[in-house]
Amino acid sequence: MLLPSLLAILLSAAAGAAERPKNAILLLADGLSWGQLQLALDDAHARGARLALEDILAAGHTAYCQTAPLGALVVESGAGSSAVSGGARVANRSLAKLPDGTDVPGILELAQRDGKSTGLVTTGRLTHASPAAFLAHMRLRDDEYRIADQIAASGHDVLLGGGRSYFLPSAVAQARAGGAAVLFHEDELERAPAGRLLGLLSEDSLPYAMDGESGILERMTRLALERLARNPRGFVLVVNSRLVDELSHYNDAAGVLAEMGRTDRAAALLRDFARAHPDTALVVTTNHDSGGMGMMWQAYPAKFGGLEEQARLRGQKASVPAMFAEIRRRELAGEQRDGALVRAVVAPMLAPGIRLSDADYEALAKSLTVGPKGAAFTYSPAAREFSRLLAPHYLVGWVDGTHTSSAVPCFGMGPGTEALKGLLHHADVAGVLRTALSVPSHQ
DSSP states (O other): OHHHHHHHHHHHHHHHHHTSOSEEEEEEETTOOHHHHHHHHHHHHHTTOOOHHHHHHHTSEEEEEEOOOBTOSSOOHHHHHHHHHHSSOOBTTOBSBOTTSOBOOOHHHHHHHTTOEEEEEEEEETTSHHHHTTTOOBSSSOOHHHHHHHHHTSOOSEEEEEOGGGOOHHHHHHHHHTTEEEEOSGGGGGGOOSSEEEEEOSSSSOOOGGGTOOSHHHHHHHHHHHHHTTOTTOEEEEEEETHHHHHHHTTOHHHHHHHHHHHHHHHHHHHHHHHHOTTEEEEEEOSOEESOOEEOEETTTTEEOOHHHHHHHHHOOSOHHHHHHHHHHHHHTTOOOSHHHHHHHHGGGSOTTOOOOHHHHHHHHHHOOOOTTGGGGTTHHHHHHHHHHHHHHHOEEOSOSSEEOOOEEEEEESTTGGGOOEEEETTHHHHHHGGGSSSTTOO
16 A cells, blocks of 8 residues: 555645746736726627637636735835735835835746746836836835836846836946846847847837837737746746826726737737646736726716727727827917817817817816826826716726725636635735745745
């Protein structure tokens, strides 16, 4: 009986070892909540399509994740990403650092210590709090020049995104001294040299999908997968689709839908990689909800959101920030900001069949004032007004233009993601990702 028992033990140990992934991939769709996800799912079904995100959901490893940070109920971007990366709740506005100054090691630096290849790609600035919490440690997220210095010194294998304006020549020189090739333009991706890469592909964030989709997130993701997968010890990759959050702040439902399409195309690459490499854990989540949005119904006259409203969302031709920027450009060129100017810019960008009144355009013109966060949300009062005017046409409602305490989706496929079930905190995602490390619990 001893030999069969020993064989059973050995087989059990082998099975346990096989269940640990070699690679871990995190798709962090910034600002995503159940409302944005449902909007994208419904739109795909209306078009007779199926999202890659739905395939990942169908794996059955899904949790309802709470997001409260240390000392609050509503989380902001830095604390949210810090929790997902490091598995610890930190205070709002900090990046992977506890109130006593202790650094919280995140999944990328732990993987780097473990001999794995590491990378992050983002449609935002690399120095923005959402991706930066995976790359830096700061008491406050505001000094993006210091964050750029830390990123340049981090030694990760592939870092691609925007934020060029925050990387001073000294930071670029530091990255190069560490062996990284520095790319400054999107068209350099296809001819990037071998070795480490730091891609600073725009001054700020990359363009919104609705304003000229170039496939940039897919191209960055594909390049990262190709480079990182060469390491026989495995890799950890973070793909940050950041602009779902920005457009949710603007209450731009059509823009969000386009950004979700971009997110799903990247998700398809990740899904296909995970299917082809069963030793890969793929997790999809977010750092917080933005806007508290959802399709709704109108009471009088009774009308329920459906195919007609979805077609109108697909028919919008420019993002709300792009429309507002064009109004501002023309105002600075000497035109009077009034209902006529707003109509001239906005009306051609709306889907056929949407008609706003003169009074609507005048109200929108009056609302174009600086918002509570200054330049980052220059036209937030106008965004709220615009979403109110479009609500009867889109039947999409928003709680606000800020973050909410709503729980968010956490789901995945591949070994280790079985832990994504029931009621969790999004900090628990870090534990799932760490199953790819040879010593998951080490700090």
